[in-house]
Amino acid sequence: MLMNRRDALFGLSLTIAAGSGGYAWAQPALGWTPTALTAAQAQILDVVAELVYPKTDTPGAREAGVPQMVDKALKGWCDPMQAGFIKSGLDKLDTDAKAAHGAGFVALTAAQQGAMLIRYDQEATAARPQPHPFGALKDLMTIGYFTSKPGATVTLRYDPVPGDFKGCVPMKEIGRAWAT
Template identity: 75%
Template sequence: MLINRRDALFGLSLTLTAGGASVAWAQPAPLAWTPTAFTAEQARLVDVVAELIYPKTDTPGAREAGVPQMVDRAVKGWLEPAQAEFIKGGLARMDADARAAHGKAFIDLAPAQQTALLTRYDQEAAAARGKPHAFGSLKDLMTIGYFTSKPGATVTLRYDPVPGDYRGCVPMKEIGRAWAT
């Protein structure tokens, strides 16, 4: 089975998080922003999940990149109401599954427990084979939010504002046909 780049990054981030998180685990910090689409509990859950998927390492994490706020804005203003409710239903499921398995809300679990649940959801989303899955949709929003943020695009990814050398006045016989877009 081939793995795509996004799945590899997610798996790597979960592995790195699980390995180092047990040392630094603490209650999640209070939100530094005010949610507009989510309740405070849902926003904290999105904040924790985003940081588990894109943790701070030698590059900025999801919190620093503003991913939870971007997801909140997307749910409020960009998604169709049915899609927004689908995402919120997925958040409710995460919390319900955490309570059923461990007797605590998702954000109150140890990072290893959180990672185990997210890994299960990721496997379910992969097995859905193109069918909508709430965690897959949430992860897609987070990925878009992270890599289109300034830190994600300029620190995590290689950034070259002007790729390649500029060579003006190149003879057409050197280029061949012109490009069309």
């Protein structure tokens, strides 16, 4: 089975998280107020987003505002059924963490959090084409990350279109013309 870039980056980020010492990361207090999520769901989302898109030489999910974007999307963009589906997935993640490790997801070590997310990602992949809460959440986080200013301009190569207008440029400087 071929792996796409997003799956490869997700696996790499979880590997980095799992190898980061095995200690629960100190979770910063949320710097925002959730509108669609409970405070507990928002904290779980904050941790999950940073594990999926960690800060490296590029901004992480927190820095890009991904948790806030997901919260806003759940309130104003997703239909109530889809929003409830994703919120129930966050609740299930916490419930599963308590059942398996005796502590909520946010309190687990990075290795435990990473292992749970890998399992959820495998479940989401196996469930295709049926929806899975983690798959839906990953889709929203991916949209949030790569459409944020840091995601679009620092992580991705940014080429502003249409760009500068330069009239009457000799063709030998341009090469072949662009189709799009």
